[in-house]
Amino acid sequence: MVDDTDDLRMDLAAIRGVKIAFDVSLAGISRWAIGGPARAVVSAVTAEGVEQTLRTMRDRRDPFLVVGETSNLLFDSEGFDGVILRVGRGFDHCEIQETTVRAEAGISIPQLARLTADAGLSGLEHTVGIPGTLGGLVTMNGGSQRRGIGSHVGRVVYIDSDGRRGELSQEECRFAYRRSVLQEMNVVVVEVDLNLDRADAAVVHRSMDAVVESRRSRFPEHLPNCGSTFLSDPEMYATVGPPGRAIEDVGLKGFRRGGAQISEQHANFIVNTGGATSDDVLWLIAKIRRDVMQATGFAMDCEVRYVNKQGEVSAAHEAAQQRWPGGTSGGDSLPAHA
Numbered sequence: 164m165v166d167d168t169d170d171l172r173m174d175l176a177a178i179r180g181v182k183i184a185f186d187v188s189l190a191g192i193s194r195w196a197i198g199g200p201a202r203a204v205v206s207a208v209t210a211e212g213v214e215q216t217l218r219t220m221r222d223r224r225d226p227f228l229v230v231g232e233t234s235n236l237l238f239d240s241e242g243f244d245g246v247i248l249r250v251g252r253g254f255d256h257c258e259i260q261e262t263t264v265r266a267e268a269g270i271s272i273p274q275l276a277r278l279t280a281d282a283g284l285s286g287l288e289h290t291v292g293i294p295g296t297l298g299g300l301v302t303m304n305g306g307s308q309r310r311g312i313g314s315h316v317g318r319v320v321y322i323d324s325d326g327r328r329g330e331l332s333q334e335e336c337r338f339a340y341r342r343s344v345l346q347e348m349n350v351v352v353v354e355v356d357l358n359l360d361r362a363d364a365a366v367v368h369r370s371m372d373a374v375v376e377s378r379r380s381r382f383p384e385h386l387p388n389c390g391s392t393f394l395s396d397p398e399m400y401a402t403v404g405p406p407g408r409a410i411e412d413v414g415l416k417g418f419r420r421g422g423a424q425i426s427e428q429h430a431n432f433i434v435n436t437g438g439a440t441s442d443d444v445l446w447l448i449a450k451i452r453r454d455v456m457q458a459t460g461f462a463m464d465c466e467v468r469y470v471n472k473q474g475e476v477s478a479a480h481e482a483a484q485q486r487w488p489g490g491t492s493g494g495d496s497l498p499a500h501a
């Protein structure tokens with residue numbers, strides 16, 4: 164790659180409405196504390212900043228990736244040869260009118276959930292413990308208790324790769340279990356309208372407290388992780404149980420590879436006990452997938468998304484499968500000590 168660091172610095176410095184850091188260690192900003200260097204991290208403060216950043220990236224033809232809090236992302240330990248556009252803190256204005264909430268995409272989910280509870284609105288109780296941004300949650304159609312944020316979305320405002328604004332209705336977002344059309348669109352979500360229901364503020368806060376308490380007792384909190392690694396498939400759930408149970412049943416709870424470990428507390432979480440690499444995590448994913456497949460006949464897919472050095476994003480099990488093709492087919496291409 165041609166070293167055009169000075170050009171990149173000049174082009175990014177000309178953008179208004181963003182904060183910029185160069186040569187950033189992704190391990191330092193990622194929830195999993197994994198990832199090599201990125202050329203720059205641009206943090207959006209205004210929608211105009213997002214528009215200008217996208218136009219600059221288009222003109223430069225540099226790879227770029229939008230992130231929120233990185234709570235669903237595994238960066239490669241070799242890093243990312245491009246620019247990260249971060250839509251998070253500083254891009255988090257929120258207005259509530261009657262039962263409609265209009266919020267910027269960078270608002271943190273727990274903060275948004277509590278604001279809606281204060282306003283006597285119900286609907287976001289299941290999201291209160293999810294450590295992400297609204298933009299990330301809507302893109303992933305995230306949620307808990309078998310629910311997704313999509314059912315409350317009224318409208319999504321985005322900016323496309325030419326820096327133009329567009330809107331999607333709820334129907335156009337095509338929400339499905341942890342899926343939305345936004346995952347394929349290569350756009351940046353900047354604003355979301357949510358439609359909620361009137362309720363008693365104290366009751367909503369109590370339900371949220373209960374959700375937070377129940378998660379605290381079940382999920383590992385003290386080591387870096389990215390939440391649930393594998394998606395729960397309804398057919399598998401009915402016969403075998405959730406992914407955590409299946410992983411426990413094949414004896415992998417606590418299993419380690421380098422600095423990565425299948426959590427002792429909840430087997431669907433992979434924790435970084437210190438110095439884990441992206442390969443350590445992908446290897447564990449390949450091993451879990453192979454062992455559970457052999458024991459149950461179900462191939463579990465990942466919720467977590469892997470970002471390669473070029474900034475391409477894929478479900479982490481696809482990356483693991485490419486690297487260790489035997490991992491899901493019962494072959495023996497995982498190292499012998501697996």
Ligand SMILES: Cc1cc2nc3c(=O)[nH]c(=O)nc-3n(C[C@H](O)[C@H](O)[C@H](O)COP(=O)(O)OP(=O)(O)OC[C@H]3O[C@@H](n4cnc5c(N)ncnc54)[C@H](O)[C@@H]3O)c2cc1C
Pocket residue numbers: 194228229230231232233234235236250268292293294295296297298299300301302303304305306307345350351352353382388389390391468476
């Ligand atoms: C401890 C823990 C618990 C978790 N529990 C849950 C849970 O209960 N339920 C659940 O669903 N998830 C859970 N997660 C996963 C994660 O928090 C959610 O997927 C969250 O919605 C991701 O938000 P984010 O802002 O961190 O997105 P990121 O991880 O930064 O990004 C996720 C995807 O969204 C894209 N994206 C992010 N922001 C934007 C934007 N503004 N515009 C366009 N695309 C964007 C990214 O490119 C990426 O593809 C958990 C994670 C952790 C660490």
